[in-house]
Amino acid sequence: MIPAGFAYAAPSTTEAVLALLAERPDEIKLMAGGQSLIPLLRLRLACPDILVDLRHLAELRAVDDLGHAFRVGAMVTHRDVIDSEAARAWQIVHDGGADLADPLVRNRGTFGGSIAHADPAGDWPPIALALNATMHVRSLHGTRTVAADEFFTDLFTTAIDESELLTHIEFAKSAAGDRSAYVKIPHPASGYAVAGAGVVLSVVDGVCRGARIVLTGVASGPVRARAVEDALLGQEITAGVLARAAGWAAEGIGFIGDSYAPEEYRRNLAGVAVRRALQRAVSPNVPDHHQREHRG
Numbered sequence: 001m002i003p004a005g006f007a008y009a010a011p012s013t014t015e016a017v018l019a020l021l022a023e024r025p026d027e028i029k030l031m032a033g034g035q036s037l038i039p040l041l042r043l044r045l046a047c048p049d050i051l052v053d054l055r056h057l058a059e060l061r062a063v064d065d066l067g068h069a070f071r072v073g074a075m076v077t078h079r080d081v082i083d084s085e086a087a088r089a090w091q092i093v094h095d096g097g098a099d100l101a102d103p104l105v106r107n108r109g110t111f112g113g114s115i116a117h118a119d120p121a122g123d124w125p126p127i128a129l130a131l132n133a134t135m136h137v138r139s140l141h142g143t144r145t146v147a148a149d150e151f152f153t154d155l156f157t158t159a160i161d162e163s164e165l166l167t168h169i170e171f172a173k174s175a176a177g178d179r180s181a182y183v184k185i186p187h188p189a190s191g192y193a194v195a196g197a198g199v200v201l202s203v204v205d206g207v208c209r210g211a212r213i214v215l216t217g218v219a220s221g222p223v224r225a226r227a228v229e230d231a232l233l234g235q236e237i238t239a240g241v242l243a244r245a246a247g248w249a250a251e252g253i254g255f256i257g258d259s260y261a262p263e264e265y266r267r268n269l270a271g272v273a274v275r276r277a278l279q280r281a282v283s284p285n286v287p288d289h290h291q292r293e294h295r296g
Contacts, residue, residue, distance in 0.1 A: 006047075008053065010052070010056055014167065017052060017054065017165055018139055021140075021163045022139065022163050025161075025163045027050050028052050029050070031113075032075060032109075032113030035104075036119065055075070058075075060167055061073050061075045061076055061080075069170050069171060069173055070084075070089070070171060072168065073167070074115070075112060076111045078101070079106045082098070082106070091179075091280075091281070093127060095182035096123045096198070101191055102191075115151075115166065118152055118156050120155055120220055120221050121216060122216065123184065125216065126216035128171070129149070129198070130213070130214040131172070133169050133171040135151050135166060135168075137161075137164040137165060139163045139164045143167075152222050175202070177209075178202055179203055179281040181198075181199050183280060184273065193217030195216075195217045197213065197214065197216075197249075198212075198216070199214075200281075203237055208233055208234065211229040211232045213225040215270055223254075225249050225274060228248045228251075231244065242278040242282070246278060
């Protein structure tokens with residue numbers, strides 16, 4: 001299908017983009033890498049009056065080490081995130097990029113574009129939520145920050161106002177005792193997550209002192225599996241504890257379903273994804289008390 005007609009603009013500065021957004025917010029669609037938007041345009045699921053291409057915003061293409069945190073520009077490509085120090089510091093970032101789409105999408109698509117698009121089966125949104133990231137947005141009226149817990153509001157919907165631009169995503173550096181991983185069960189055709197789980201744990205002396213467990217692909221957006229988090233807090237990290245905690249993955253989640261993966265199937269896959277992600281996060285040094293008792 002041929003896209004509906006639209007005007008095209010490719011400003012070279014963030015200020016110029018913000019001026020357009022302030023003047024005609026209802027008529028504009030922003031394009032970062034275009035890997036999600038272009039198919040929507042071709043299907044006429046998106047029909048903007050003006051397409052604003054962000055590819056010339058070089059100021060948003062850096063991954064900065066702030067000392068205490070990493071700040072990723074919204075226009076940083078998936079490939080550059082995968083190759084960055086952030087991916088070497090956080091296993092969850094490495095995992096998310098390792099099986100993300102294909103080389104063309106990784107080289108053209110952007111980290112911020114994925115976050116702002118908020119696909120309910122996407123890989124970066126649950127990782128940003130698991131990392132407790134902070135989103136930096138700008139308008140002509142100034143800048144503001146939005147915590148990840150408040151950022152993803154519904155299906156393909158975020159807290160970004162129509163007059164605002166996502167500029168950076170910031171998340172803390174890993175600390176001693178931090179463990180993380182991302183595991184997804186992909187759709188065989190699209191590669192998107194039918195169910196996936198992002199895990200960030202803080203483990204001190206073998207005991208879980210903090211946990212953020214996030215599901216993707218199973219609900220209208222990335223969602224924290226708080227029952228799993230509660231089941232882990234204060235517990236010694238063993239194979240048995242991880243398995244029991246993963247059993248709570250479906251608790252309190254509003255599951256979606258479709259012809260490929262009905263709601264009940266996704267409910268089961270959520271537990272599988274969480275269990276695998278937990279095991280990957282703490283492996284290979286997970287004592288299994290059941291096995292130890294049996295051998296004794």
